[in-house]
Amino acid sequence: MDTESKDALVDENASIFLHSHAEVDQDLSYLTTFEDEVTRLQHYLPECNMDCFDGTVGFETFNSLKGFNVDSFPCAFDYDHINFDSDALDLYLAQEAEETKGDSNTLPATNKKVLGDFRIDSACKGTFCAEPADEASNSSYGSCEKTCLGNVALKSQSSHFQKRECHSEISSMYPSMEIALESASDRAPLLLDKMRTQDLRQVFSRIFGWETSVMDKQWLKRRIVFGLQNRGELVDSLNLLEFDKTSNADEEKAVVLLNTALSGSACNSTDILDNQLNSREKHVKRARLAGCNSLKSVSSPLREVGFCSVSESNTAEALVTQKQTRRPTRICTKGLQEQNSRYHHRKCGASYKNARDDFLNVKTHKHHCRRGTGTGQLNCQEESLKGTSSCTEVPLGLAVQIGESTKKSHLVNDFDNCKDNEVSVSDEDFDRETSSAESQDDVSEVDSVTRRKRGRKRKQRHRRWTPSEVMKLIEGVSMYGVGKWTHIKKLLFSSSSHRTSVNLKDKWRNLLKACNNEMQKKRKGEQGETQLSHQLSESIWCQVRELAVIYSYPKESKSKVSCNTVASSTPSYYC
């Protein structure tokens, strides 16, 4: 590959990535998937250097000014395989485009290896390396000039990683990533490339459910490929496409095949979501390394399950998983603007904010609807439904513990009540926030139905604390003490963007209260246990009690804990 063609290649990639902001803002479909956000990210890093890819890898923790938050970067691995696919696809498309320039129709076999030969070098412990096995590419690998796209510059600097003791997890991640790469061996683009722009757009609309104004073939191809992948039908489609290709089918057929591949299960994303709302596998693909830097390596068993499923991407199960992982989203702004007077904007979690709102400058409006606003709440929900009927995504009923409603009065609003109505948020928020493998048990069908009836958007503010989260919190308190919420957050909840330090504090407060209630019940001999107490073993309460004694939470101690436990009772009495 000579210099000239490299430049051309860069240009090709530029056409992939560098859509204008106006274009991005105009077409809401740009904001629908993580992959789009990577694209958007690259607006800011058009030079496409190594760090650029670091950025895509650790998107959540990316800060345009500071680079990565090193602390949490190691936990951002859940996106890696996606990005690999993306970048590999970029490279592939670029090379393919270049090839087809000189050689119109034939698609050299060398194209295939572009994707297939990626390997993840796990030799560098704690360092994330992905390099093309291609020698030619490697030759200019280090330079990281504008050709880095062609070189697949996916390499993180070791220093970013060696800080954390995630090595084992990272290592265990490699197999799945390799598989992810394997499964992405894309021949779909081959066929897609033969299709006219109109066809691509047609396919796009079939996949995503709405028309896009984008005429960029590269972009459309990427979207389609990822759309297929999202629906877990990439493999199937590839098979169809492959077959189709060998049988000399024409473009029309390609469209038909693509549509066919999609029509079976994917044409109505709403229905799909309805049906698959509560599937526990939804989060698998994005299973993150939650708690990977936990000092005691509080491991979530579900994590392994997640990775396992990813590795088995050829199984039907994994297909389902993929299908549920990402889905098209529409950004709803119309109607909301009318409602803005009823809302007020509100800040949100720090990391979240940094990674998204600040950086991307997305139209991510957070609307806040408080109970005290009279008719506001109901109206806003109903009207936003009306005004944005075209984008009424199924509310992904998030976990709300019904059982807790009976205990609501005892806790500090642990059971939250419809405060935020967050719309126009890209999928990733949801995925990210629900991707924690631990939260898989959270989904309450009854509640999701309830929410749906109430016109609830898919964004739920309240996330039930899972037992493992509680355990992490308790562990954190025991290690750092009460009040060190920021430390605990950073060290144990760095991967849980939705758990802020304040949340931890609140949860601890609630835990103390709940713990106290448990004890009172025990004294009375009652057995009416809360759902929470079912999930949390007795040892948990025991730990809470002891910690409550040690650290005696301010104010809380005066009322119940200290009066009952510290003063009169032996903390370990019930243990």
Place this chain on the structure above:
DNA sequence: ATTAGGG
């Protein structure tokens, strides 16, 4: 920016 505490 964090934390405590009320709602």
Place this chain on the structure above:
DNA sequence: CCCTAAT
């Protein structure tokens, strides 16, 4: 979970 005050 949200908000505010205090630090």
